[in-house]
Amino acid sequence: MTETLESIKYQRVLVGVDCSTQAEFVVEQAIRMAQYHQAKLLIFHALPFDTDLNAGSYSDIYGQNLSYFARTMQEKLEAEGEQVREWLSAYCDRATQAGVQADWDWRVGDPGRKIQEYAKTWQADLIVLGRRGINGLLEMFMGSVSNYVVHHSQCSVFVVQGLPENTEQVTHQRILIPLDQSKYTDKILDLGLQVAKQENARVMLLHCQPLEDRIDYFREAYSEEFLHRTKALQNQIVRDTQRDEKWLSDYAQEAIDREIPTEWEIKQGDAGFWIRTVAQTWQADLIVIGRQGHSTLTEFFLGSVSNYVIHHAPCSVLVHQKR
Missing domain, CATH: 3.40.50.620 (HUPs)
Incomplete structure (x- = not known):
């Protein structure tokens, strides 16, 4: 950080x-x-x-x-x-x-x-x-x-x-902090840890790896090229996961060093879906997330992780405007 x-x-x-x-x-x-x-x-x-x-x-x-x-x-x-x-x-x-x-x-x-x-x-x-x-x-x-x-x-x-x-319970006990690898990551983590320290809460750091469409499953379904590209993709996923595990565990250690009980998890796929799902299963009562500041129509039709989370979260959401 x-x-x-x-x-x-x-x-x-x-x-x-x-x-x-x-x-x-x-x-x-x-x-x-x-x-x-x-x-x-x-x-x-x-x-x-x-x-x-x-x-x-x-x-x-x-x-x-x-x-x-x-x-x-x-x-x-x-x-x-x-x-x-x-x-x-x-x-x-x-x-x-x-x-x-x-x-x-x-x-x-x-x-x-x-x-x-x-x-x-x-x-x-x-x-x-x-x-x-x-x-x-x-x-x-x-x-x-x-x-x-x-x-x-x-x-x-x-x-x-x-x-x-x-x-009578006004404090938050479990705070979910989704993190990407943008230039705003430190600020989002910073804000989430502030609230966690203030409320003596546990923290879950979550990173979602996007799944890119790197393989044409219909055109090359059984070809040698398909098998080669599948293996290459699997190797790339392993390398990306190892890199992200190191990156996320370092952030978790920052929180632990400040005496904030912290765990972390990496998921693959749609970030909005996984943020909502982890918030439900982990029983989070607050999500701290950043927002890029797109217009309402742009977010609705083109997609936005923060927009999805705001509308589907099972708990309160603290939205930090990224500037």
Whole structure:
């Protein structure tokens, strides 16, 4: 590793909350992150603009019922706004009592867009929010706050998945860190080990070797060339595996030297599939992964490991934006 465990430091953490049962757990996760990084915390809520007020048809709204519609809308926003201020203020007091410099704010509008816009204006370097757990296709075509924020934000995003069986448990006990051999690997490992050290967690390092289409199985199925190329491919896989085992075990030793219980594993094939599968079988409660920053459509149609993991992970995901 070329970086120290303190190299990634969040200074401004924005947590987006709603009125769901998951909100309290999401806020607790954000408070813990802010505590560890000694960061400022902004607790934010976007109040959706709901025009379903039984005001009649659109022709009525722009006719004799316009003043009624406007007055009813204003009263509704004021009543809901007062409720929002109460529970945001309560969350803020909780963070302050935990020693975190905290504030709160709210806006009216689409939650995904408002969270992303506010985070950009406030210069947040980490956004924390919950995820409902719908699958990738539904999120892509029907919309999801977490999906929108991950794909449009310029900073890292911590997506909190569901609620733990024990709601008093806010720490993570098993952290899965998928690693490739890109220039960002040290930073991703660095971030994962920070969280593991903070939460006294175990770590699993995972590397997935891609399987390239090096053999035309249909054209050369039984030829001498096929047998030769098959043997060459097997030898190449052995060499690649030996190299990757040395590379990954060195990273594991870095973590062990810092007294973090660590194991590692190498798989062959699709990285997204194996990250999800290992997270399930190893019972990970957090995945720390990097993201290249492609657009939503590019990731969906061309593929992205981080995009797949975000939408299919059985646990929370901390996404570090690669810059």
